[in-house]
Amino acid sequence: MKAVTDSPSSRRVKFAELASKRVNRATAAIGSIGNLSNRTNYEWTEQDAKKILRELRKAVKEVEDRFFNKGGRSGRTFLIEP
Structure with missing residues (x-):
């Protein structure tokens, strides 16, 4: 029971x-x-921004897959080199 x-x-x-x-x-x-997009406080490149956004999209896609396609977790770690 x-x-x-x-x-x-x-x-x-x-x-x-x-x-x-x-x-x-x-x-x-x-x-x-x-x-972090505030250029007064931070120095970043367009490549950095694209990398961040690509990673966020991947994370959202993984969540979507887990809800609708029974996908698993990637376990990856994100890093931008200084």
Whole structure:
């Protein structure tokens, strides 16, 4: 017999809570990345910006694949050389 905390409605509540927290945290982090575009404070190249955006698109694509295509995680680490 399943535990009460494992009911479909409690799993939905848990999903909604975690999804809201994680998406809000991710969008805040993306906003912080956007702050790096300030050329007064930072020196960056167009190549750097393209690399960042390409990596973000890959991460979003992986999430999409996990939801709809049962894809796995890449486990890669992003790095821009100074």
